[in-house]
Amino acid sequence: MNDEFLGPAYEALSNGVTPPPDANEQVAKRMLARRRIRQLTAVAITTGVVIGAGATASLVLGDGRTSTGPSTDVPAVSCPDGRVIRTPERDSVRVPALDSPDDAARAWAGPAAGRVEVRDGVGLLLRDDGTVRATMTLTSTRTDLERSEPTAWSVNGSEVCSSETSLASFTGEGLLECAEDSVVQTSVRPPETPGSLTALEEARSFSDPTTDETELQPTTGSRSGDLTALLVRDGTVHTVLRVVRLDDTWHLRGLAACSSELPGLRPVSETFRLLVGHCWVEPVTYDGGEWDVVEEDQFGWGGGMPRSWVGIGTITPAREGTLRYVDAGGVELRLVRVGDPRAIERGGCD
Amino acid sequence: MRSAADAGAFEEFVVVQTRRLLGFATALTGNPHDAWDLTQEALARTGERWHKVHSNPAAYARTTMVRLNVDRIRRLRRELPLLRAPEHAVELELDGIDPWLLDALASLSPRQRTALALRHLEDLDVAQIAARMGCSVGTAKSHLSRGTERLRAFAARLAQEEAP
Numbered sequence: 001m002n003d004e005f006l007g008p009a010y011e012a013l014s015n016g017v018t019p020p021p022d023a024n025e026q027v028a029k030r031m032l033a034r035r036r037i038r039q040l041t042a043v044a045i046t047t048g049v050v051i052g053a054g055a056t057a058s059l060v061l062g063d064g065r066t067s068t069g070p071s072t073d074v075p076a077v078s079c080p081d082g083r084v085i086r087t088p089e090r091d092s093v094r095v096p097a098l099d100s101p102d103d104a105a106r107a108w109a110g111p112a113a114g115r116v117e118v119r120d121g122v123g124l125l126l127r128d129d130g131t132v133r134a135t136m137t138l139t140s141t142r143t144d145l146e147r148s149e150p151t152a153w154s155v156n157g158s159e160v161c162s163s164e165t166s167l168a169s170f171t172g173e174g175l176l177e178c179a180e181d182s183v184v185q186t187s188v189r190p191p192e193t194p195g196s197l198t199a200l201e202e203a204r205s206f207s208d209p210t211t212d213e214t215e216l217q218p219t220t221g222s223r224s225g226d227l228t229a230l231l232v233r234d235g236t237v238h239t240v241l242r243v244v245r246l247d248d249t250w251h252l253r254g255l256a257a258c259s260s261e262l263p264g265l266r267p268v269s270e271t272f273r274l275l276v277g278h279c280w281v282e283p284v285t286y287d288g289g290e291w292d293v294v295e296e297d298q299f300g301w302g303g304g305m306p307r308s309w310v311g312i313g314t315i316t317p318a319r320e321g322t323l324r325y326v327d328a329g330g331v332e333l334r335l336v337r338v339g340d341p342r343a344i345e346r347g348g349c350d
Numbered sequence: 351m352r353s354a355a356d357a358g359a360f361e362e363f364v365v366v367q368t369r370r371l372l373g374f375a376t377a378l379t380g381n382p383h384d385a386w387d388l389t390q391e392a393l394a395r396t397g398e399r400w401h402k403v404h405s406n407p408a409a410y411a412r413t414t415m416v417r418l419n420v421d422r423i424r425r426l427r428r429e430l431p432l433l434r435a436p437e438h439a440v441e442l443e444l445d446g447i448d449p450w451l452l453d454a455l456a457s458l459s460p461r462q463r464t465a466l467a468l469r470h471l472e473d474l475d476v477a478q479i480a481a482r483m484g485c486s487v488g489t490a491k492s493h494l495s496r497g498t499e500r501l502r503a504f505a506a507r508l509a510q511e512e513a514p
Contacts, residue, residue, distance in 0.1 A: 006501065009451050010470035014373035017382050018443035019389075024361055030394040339439045 283338050286315055290338040291323055360397045360407075360430050367408050368393070372442075375415050377467035380455030382442045412472070416464055416482060454504035462497030465490055 020026065281293045315335070318324040322342075323335040336342045370391065375385035375392070392414040392416065396407050403410040444452075455463055468479045480490035 005505075006466075007470055009448060010377060010467070012446045012448070013377050013451060014370055014471050016445045016447040017369070017372045017376050017385065018445060019368045019386070020442065024364045027364055027368075027390055027393045029395065030390045109388070170438050349504050 077204070092268070236329045281333060284315075286323060286335075287317075291335040292338045292343040294322075294334050294336055294344060356400050357380060360400050363396075363407055364393055367411070370412055371408070371415070374412055374471055376447075376452075377455065377471055378415055378460075378463055380452060380458065380463055382444065382452070386442060388418060392422060412483070416468070450505065450508050451501075454501050457504060458497050458500055459493075461485075462493045462500070465493035466497045466501075469494055 283290045283292045285291070316324045318334070321336070321340075325333040325335055362377045367442045371392065372382075372385055372389045375388040376382050376473050379388055394437070395414050396403060396411045400407065406501045458466070464483060468482055470474045472482075474482065476490050476494065477487055479494070483490060483493075485493075
């Protein structure tokens with residue numbers, strides 16, 4: 001099989017699926033449903049404002065209007081089984097993103113086009129003609145065989161939304177070629193003081209009200225279509241972050257740190273080091289066994305991509321007997337036991 | 351949609367482009383039913399932004415499809431029941447498509463399917479695929495190579511099974 005074979009097969013595929021006769025009607029219904037959801041969102045936001053029990057907040061709406069409302073109509077951010085260990089409201093924990101002189105600042109319209117707005121502790125990416133800029137922190141470097149010099153690896157995003165740039169020209173800000181629908185990412189940097197809470201190692205992109213359920217367990221009652229809850233882990237605690245989208249405007253509405261012993265969540269490892277050898281990530285020892293990457297999750301293929309790369313991150317037991325490796329550089333790998341059929345076939349690569 | 355003219359133009363766009371978009375979505379998902387969901391979502395989003403994207407709405411819709419990966423569509427379906435009309439069990443006709451190809455595509459990872467679809471249906475080179483997928487060239491090469499390898503293995507196995 002080669003391109004001459006695949007090309008016609010794909011061409012047949014391209015023309016071979018007949019849409020339902022009422023395609024236009026179905027699309028119209030979908031648009032209507034999406035509009036209703038957005039309206040619900042707007043209603044929820046304009047009639048009841050979240051942010052923590054008992055708090056009242058002002059909202060800056062997408063068109064610049066400001067409204068206020070009672071806070072009790074919509075449940076506050078909460079952890080499963082009520083296992084909140086701290087919340088900004090209850091424990092006077094400083095959450096940079098929420099820490100503001102007045103309530104209105106808790107919601108913001110996001111950066112203007114072409115600008116980067118960075119709140120203390122929160123870097124907000126923005127659309128810029130299909131690309132975004134993001135604050136970047138240099139946490140790892142790669143030596144790429146295809147490049148003559150080391151490159152800086154962006155941190156505010158997964159490989160889907162990432163960037164490499166010359167180390168020499170790395171300025172702490174990089175142009176990312178992100179999908180338009182995944183440009184909004186938020187990350188709260190780890191606290192400087194150990195135990196001081198509220199480090200979101202990574203908040204994934206959330207242009208849709210979705211949570212990555214493969215790793216981020218949904219919190220009961222935390223999603224209602226108009227609100228998004230992300231359950232993320234920072235290595236010690238799990239944090240619920242609630243974000244509301246109103247048109248193209250994102251609002252961070254609340255945040256709570258939850259017990260690390262929540263059902264369905266498992267602790268992450270201490271810092272872990274992964275090495276990339278000739279072609280692949282070298283097998284690692286964890287929990288008494290040897291673990292390997294699966295084929296679609298490694299860097300590059302057959303050499304070329306990062307060589308002599310060291311990743312420093314954490315490992316979390318994941319579903320189906322796998323491990324998930326994540327580092328601050330945005331690299332995410334799935335690991336399976338060596339010998340598992342899902343592990344890569346190294347062939348002549350070693 | 352800001353005007354009746356826009357609405358009309360969008361409806362015409364749906365009529366003309368849906369088949370090819372659905373084909374592209376099938377290549378991305380390996381499953382015609384997921385593909386129809388993906389196509390509807392992409393069309394809906396295109397319609398919502400029509401006044402911004404009308405210069406090349408098909409490209410916008412395809413880009414949206416690539417970026418709304420399958421997992422995301424499935425989650426969206428679960429989480430936003432308003433988007434679903436259960437009574438609408440869609441029957442899609444497949445015409446001239448080798449059944450093995452759908453099975454083979456279903457065995458690929460979403461990213462491999464994406465890379466192959468961009469290669470064979472969008473006629474993009476590796477660098478363009480990497481840019482579209484937001485990954486490095488090496489990663490795009492990997493997806494292309496491994497996806498092709500799997501399709502080849504699938505077809506070879508099929509040929510072996512069908513041999514007298």
